[in-house]
Amino acid sequence: MGNKISRRQLIKDGGKTLLGGIFILSVPSLLRSFTRTEEPPNPAAAAQLDQRDWETRYWGFICDTEKCIGCGRCVVACKLENKVPWEPEYNRTWVERYIFTMDGEVFVDSPNAGRDGFTAEPMNLKYQNLDVSKSFFVPKLCNQCDNPPCVTVCPVNATYRTEDGVVLIDQEHCIGCRYCIQACPYGARYVLPEASSTHFGQVRVVDKCTWCYHRISKGLLPACVEICPVGARVFGDLRDPDSPVRKMLSEKRVYVLKPTLGTEPKVYYVGFEKGVQ
Amino acid sequence: MEGFIYPNEGVVEWDLLITIYPFITGLVAGAFVVSSLYHVFGMKSLKPVARFSLITALAFLLVTPLPLIVHLGHQERGLEMFLTPNFTSAMSAFGYIWLMYLLLVLGEVWLIFRPDIVRYALSSQGIKKTIYSVLALGVYDVSEEALSIDRKLIKALAAIGVPAAFLLHGYVGFIFGAVKANPWWSTSLMPVIFLMSAVVSGIALLIGMYIVVAKIRRMPLDHGCLRSMTLWLWGFLSLDLVLEGLEVFTMLYESEESWGIVHQLITEKIAVSYLGIQFVLGSVLPLLIIGFIELSGLKENIKTPFRFVSAFLVVAGVFAMRWNVVIGGQLLSKSLRGFISYTPPLLGLDGILVAAAIMTLPFIAFFILSHLLPPWPEETRVGERKTLSFQQW
Numbered sequence: 001m002g003n004k005i006s007r008r009q010l011i012k013d014g015g016k017t018l019l020g021g022i023f024i025l026s027v028p029s030l031l032r033s034f035t036r037t038e039e040p041p042n043p044a045a046a047a048q049l050d051q052r053d054w055e056t057r058y059w060g061f062i063c064d065t066e067k068c069i070g071c072g073r074c075v076v077a078c079k080l081e082n083k084v085p086w087e088p089e090y091n092r093t094w095v096e097r098y099i100f101t102m103d104g105e106v107f108v109d110s111p112n113a114g115r116d117g118f119t120a121e122p123m124n125l126k127y128q129n130l131d132v133s134k135s136f137f138v139p140k141l142c143n144q145c146d147n148p149p150c151v152t153v154c155p156v157n158a159t160y161r162t163e164d165g166v167v168l169i170d171q172e173h174c175i176g177c178r179y180c181i182q183a184c185p186y187g188a189r190y191v192l193p194e195a196s197s198t199h200f201g202q203v204r205v206v207d208k209c210t211w212c213y214h215r216i217s218k219g220l221l222p223a224c225v226e227i228c229p230v231g232a233r234v235f236g237d238l239r240d241p242d243s244p245v246r247k248m249l250s251e252k253r254v255y256v257l258k259p260t261l262g263t264e265p266k267v268y269y270v271g272f273e274k275g276v277q
Numbered sequence: 278m279e280g281f282i283y284p285n286e287g288v289v290e291w292d293l294l295i296t297i298y299p300f301i302t303g304l305v306a307g308a309f310v311v312s313s314l315y316h317v318f319g320m321k322s323l324k325p326v327a328r329f330s331l332i333t334a335l336a337f338l339l340v341t342p343l344p345l346i347v348h349l350g351h352q353e354r355g356l357e358m359f360l361t362p363n364f365t366s367a368m369s370a371f372g373y374i375w376l377m378y379l380l381l382v383l384g385e386v387w388l389i390f391r392p393d394i395v396r397y398a399l400s401s402q403g404i405k406k407t408i409y410s411v412l413a414l415g416v417y418d419v420s421e422e423a424l425s426i427d428r429k430l431i432k433a434l435a436a437i438g439v440p441a442a443f444l445l446h447g448y449v450g451f452i453f454g455a456v457k458a459n460p461w462w463s464t465s466l467m468p469v470i471f472l473m474s475a476v477v478s479g480i481a482l483l484i485g486m487y488i489v490v491a492k493i494r495r496m497p498l499d500h501g502c503l504r505s506m507t508l509w510l511w512g513f514l515s516l517d518l519v520l521e522g523l524e525v526f527t528m529l530y531e532s533e534e535s536w537g538i539v540h541q542l543i544t545e546k547i548a549v550s551y552l553g554i555q556f557v558l559g560s561v562l563p564l565l566i567i568g569f570i571e572l573s574g575l576k577e578n579i580k581t582p583f584r585f586v587s588a589f590l591v592v593a594g595v596f597a598m599r600w601n602v603v604i605g606g607q608l609l610s611k612s613l614r615g616f617i618s619y620t621p622p623l624l625g626l627d628g629i630l631v632a633a634a635i636m637t638l639p640f641i642a643f644f645i646l647s648h649l650l651p652p653w654p655e656e657t658r659v660g661e662r663k664t665l666s667f668q669q670w
């Protein structure tokens with residue numbers, strides 16, 4: 001009897017779980033199926049990309065802070081795609097919330113690095129007593145700087161820049177000195193913990209965003225760009241006049257983070273505000 | 278944690294081990310400078326500690342790479358710094374500079390102690406004879422002619438050694454000074470400040486060790502030598518204080534965007550170790566004490582405890598300075614909006630116990646080296662080279 005009920009219950013619950021499960025699980029499996037296929041899903045785009053040598057591409061990234069809704073999907077997608085440890089201290093990308101008050105004060109937060117969105121700490125409750133003038137979200141990731149200080153300081157050349165303008169880490173070579181973490185002005189780097197199980201199976205070495213190098217070299221978009229429901233993240237080839245990044249850069253006025261440091265970041269921000277850094 | 282920090286910033290990546298690393302290199306550089314003041318610049322008053330300081334420098338130099346290697350995420354890949362160096366990295370040159378400097382110091386030690394080594398090799402027996410014969414490297418010529426060539430070589434090595442010591446330590450300062458991402462580190466004064474504080478800490482260490490060793494060995498203290506060292510300490514310390522003050526004053530005067538957080542760092546987060554220990558107890562107070570006692574007509578043996586206390590304060594102050602730079606710099610978030618908190622753990626590779634163990638190693642090395650090659654003045658006085666047997670000490 002009890003058995004039956006629990007079985008019925010199981011089917012009932014199972015149905016609900018299944019629906020939710022399909023929804024949640026479709027994210028990683030979708031992403032995974034993309035990475036597994038040898039053929040890019042969009043043959044036309046692939047054909048176009050195939051005509052060009054990867055070394056002739058020069059990747060660029062745009063974050064549109066006027067569009068970002070702080071849902072945190074990008075953070076989740078990135079963690080699943082790149083096997084970034086789930087804890088909020090390890091991030092290849094994260095989302096910050098900026099709050100400006102009428103008297104010019106600035107408040108910034110990023111609960112769980114934006115992984116779970118911001119609804120658990122809504123602004124009207126968390127900043128109840130403030131006279132807020134405006135507020136917005138700023139997605140962050142490695143800027144793949146053109147003049148990357150992290151590459152300059154790496155004592156063993158484990159961090160390097162590719163021809164197509166992406167900064168990568170050879171994790172089988174990294175000695176874990178963490179000089180690059182000190183040198184990156186944007187907090188883009190972190191150390192893989194002892195218990196991590198990333199694609200390269202390395203621990204105690206440095207990791208950071210690669211703009212999903214394994215995907216973009218196949219003609220796919222970075223996972224965060226692909227998942228963003230509002231198109232706040234735009235990616236493409238800076239040398240291709242028809243690429244979405246190029247088009248947007250010629251239409252909008254953009255800014256980069258900490259330009260005075262001379263790192264020449266390649267993540268451009270639309271809707272920038274003084275105080276964002 | 279306080280205010281906003283970037284999510285990846287929760288950990289202080291360069292911990293206690295990286296704090297003691299520049300501290301140890303600094304002591305090496307300082308001790309070497311003292312020995313060179315005698316060997317190159319002919320400061321006769323420093324003769325009693327000339328050999329002693331060289332052995333001290335060697336003892337600390339041997340331990341220098343240890344904290345750096347222990348700190349790596351992958352110690353087994355440490356050699357890659359030699360094999361695949363990236364010469365734009367301030368860190369990659371370390372291995373080479375260290376090796377060069379080690380060879381130089383070893384060469385100088387060998388030349389200076391050669392007559393003793395030969396004497397021990399000829400007069401001892403058994404295992405001791407073997408050890409000293411190996412150390413003699415097959416060269417037994419101690420004629421006046423050979424020794425005068427030695428002296429020239431010693432002078433040359435000591436002369437090269439001074440810029441080399443400066444390079445070794447100035448470059449350690451550069452590791453931090455060249456990080457533009459960090460407003461508390463990024464200043465071109467950093468290498469010079471590191472250098473000055475290195476010399477200061479080395480001289481102070483020698484003063485302290487000299488007094489302690491003399492007590493233990495019941496050796497009479499050479500007060501002239503002690504006075505000379507204390508005055509040198511005073512000179513370098515004043516210079517050091519001016520430079521360190523200048524650095525912060527410039528930051529305050531220029532009041533760049535980052536000044537707000539730097540100001541908060543030094544007046545709140547590291548106020549005790551910075552204003553309290555580094556500035557007041559480690560610099561101003563010893564300057565006053567030394568100034569007072571060296572000008573006073575006090576008896577020399579009454580001055581000794583004051584000199585000792587000043588030396589101790591200075592070494593503690595320089596350690597605090599290393600802490601304030603290395604740890605302090607990492608407490609402020611690069612978002613310039615918050616602070617990370619850090620208390621060193623007791624256990625573990627990054628803990629206090631390991632750091633303390635590493636800090637005792639140079640003293641153990643010194644103990645062994647000074648038994649092998651006694652640097653004490655009474656045994657080296659020119660003219661009265663009586664044969665020394667191993668048992669005498």
Ligand code: SF4
Binds near residue numbers: 142145150184
């Ligand atoms: S954002 Fe940081 S990690 Fe990325 S390239 Fe620039 S300096 Fe390097």
Ligand code: SF4
Binds near residue numbers: 174
């Ligand atoms: S931690 Fe690794 S990648 Fe970073 S500087 Fe050191 S060796 Fe290079």
